[in-house]
Amino acid sequence: MTMIRLVLKELVGMFVDDGSLALLALILIAVVTAAVKLLALPPLIGGVLLLAGCLAILLESTRRAASAKRKA
Amino acid sequence: MNDLSPILSIVTASFLASFVEVVEAFTIVLAVGVTRGWRPALGGAAVALAVLAALVLAFGPLLALVPITVLQFVVGVLLILFGMRWLRKAILRSVGVIALHDEEQAFSKETAALQRQANDRRADYLAAVASFKAVLLEGVEVVFIVIAVGSAHAQTLYASLGALAAFVLVILVGFAVHRPLARVPENALKFVVGLMLTSFGVFWTGEGFGADWPGKDLALLGIFAIIAVASFAIVRWLRGAYPAAAEGVAR
Numbered sequence: 001m002t003m004i005r006l007v008l009k010e011l012v013g014m015f016v017d018d019g020s021l022a023l024l025a026l027i028l029i030a031v032v033t034a035a036v037k038l039l040a041l042p043p044l045i046g047g048v049l050l051l052a053g054c055l056a057i058l059l060e061s062t063r064r065a066a067s068a069k070r071k072a
Numbered sequence: 073m074n075d076l077s078p079i080l081s082i083v084t085a086s087f088l089a090s091f092v093e094v095v096e097a098f099t100i101v102l103a104v105g106v107t108r109g110w111r112p113a114l115g116g117a118a119v120a121l122a123v124l125a126a127l128v129l130a131f132g133p134l135l136a137l138v139p140i141t142v143l144q145f146v147v148g149v150l151l152i153l154f155g156m157r158w159l160r161k162a163i164l165r166s167v168g169v170i171a172l173h174d175e176e177q178a179f180s181k182e183t184a185a186l187q188r189q190a191n192d193r194r195a196d197y198l199a200a201v202a203s204f205k206a207v208l209l210e211g212v213e214v215v216f217i218v219i220a221v222g223s224a225h226a227q228t229l230y231a232s233l234g235a236l237a238a239f240v241l242v243i244l245v246g247f248a249v250h251r252p253l254a255r256v257p258e259n260a261l262k263f264v265v266g267l268m269l270t271s272f273g274v275f276w277t278g279e280g281f282g283a284d285w286p287g288k289d290l291a292l293l294g295i296f297a298i299i300a301v302a303s304f305a306i307v308r309w310l311r312g313a314y315p316a317a318a319e320g321v322a323r
Contacts, residue, residue, distance in 0.1 A: 003205075010209045014216060015153040021160060022153055029149055029277060036281045047278030047285065051295060054274060055302045058156055062163050062306055066314040069169045 021061040028053040078289040081296075082227045085268040086234030089217045092261050093210040094242040099175045099252045100206030103182035107190075108199035116203030124211040128219075135223050145280025147220045148273050154216070155269030162263035163303060167310040172259055175252035221272055267303060271296040 016022040032050050035041040097117075105113035135143065164170045182202065189195050214235055222231030246253055275292050278285060285291035 003208075006205065007208065007212060010212055014213055015150060015157065017157045018160060021156060025152055025156060026149075029152065033145075033281050043278065043282035044284060044286075046281055047274070047283035050278060051274050051298065054152060054156060054270065055299065058160060058163075058303070059306055061160055062167075062169075062310060063313075065160075065164050066167060066169050066310050070314050 018061050018065070020064075021057055024057045024060075025054065028057065078225055078292065079227060079230050081268065081272075081292060082221050082225070083230050083234040085221050085265065085272065086218055086231040087238045088261050089265040089269070090214045090235035090238035091242060091256075092258060092265065093214050093217075094239050095175065095246075095253050095256055095258065096173075096178070097206045097210035098242050098246045099178050100182050101203050102246065102250075102252060103179050104186065104199045104203045107183050107186040108196060112196045112200035113203045116200035116205075117207045119200075120204045120207035120211060123208060124215055127212075128215055132219070132228075135219065140226075141280055141282075143223060144276040147223060148275070148277030148280050150216075151220050151269050151273030152277060153273075154220070155266050155271070155273050157266075158262050159266030159270055159299075159303060162259055162266050163307055163310070165259045166263065166307050167314070169310075169314075175256070175258070179252040217269075221269070263303070267296060267300050270299055274299075 028050065032041075032046045032053070035049075036043050036046040101113050101117050104116065138146075161170065165172050186195075186199055186202065189198050192198060218228065218231040218235050222228030242253065271292055274295050275285065287294070
């Protein structure tokens with residue numbers, strides 16, 4: 001059981017390190033996909049928004065980590 | 073070129089990502105081998121490889137049942153999460169916010185732990201478990217990478233070859249030098265892998281919801297270039313904006 005728990009923990013850890021980065025990325029993907037599928041946003045525009053959104057989330061996550069390190 | 077570029081990028085991503093993971097697993101197996109002997113070290117590693125092979129054989133064929141657009145979307149989302157995690161860590165290591173992974177240190181730590189267990193009558197078993205755990209946990213990541221970068225374009229064979237090449241290279245070099253591969257520029261590799269996996273993720277998620285990328289597969293290179301430029305700009309900006317965090321920076 002310990003080994004299964006360890007592997008499951010590793011599996012989750014593969015995708016989630018900074019929880020808010022993972023959550024924001026999932027929200028971004030959900031919003032862009034919904035806009036494409038439900039609001040007829042052109043899929044290519046959706047792809048560009050996805051790319052820009054990922055970079056914005058990455059910037060915010062690394063800025064927050066650097067800021068926390070400076071305060072520590 | 074249009075056919076070759078996705079294959080090359082899949083092989084490269086799989087090779088580099090697997091290389092980093094195999095180096096980490098090799099460090100632990102080597103520590104076990106040097107401290108407790110090669111029988112528990114290789115025995116634990118062999119059992120872990122068998123478990124990984126069983127996982128691939130059990131779940132691999134199921135992927136063929138999933139429609140390609142659904143598969144591309146799901147794999148794309150997972151790759152965005154996985155790739156951005158690697159990229160974030162590599163950026164933070166580049167600016168000194170988190171420490172670099174040190175194979176020599178990991179080797180010493182594992183060796184010390186094994187030496188503390190030397191008088192335990194289960195010492196060989198515990199050593200084999202350490203080897204098993206290292207190979208299984210790093211191997212799970214390799215399996216995910218191979219399946220993820222390979223399955224969305226039905227190129228799992230090429231992705232597997234990339235991973236196999238990394239495995240063989242690390243084993244050959246590792247056993248030749250007989251010490252942890254501490255001089256591997258691990259953070260630079262992780263940076264490149266993070267860029268590649270995030271690019272694959274954005275590309276396939278886009279394809280999954282119907283984006284017709286200009287230039288087809290060549291768009292992958294464009295996405296990679298944009299994410300690379302942005303990531304290097306973030307590194308540069310963080311070094312300027314948070315100089316205290318960047319003390320003792322790794323370049």
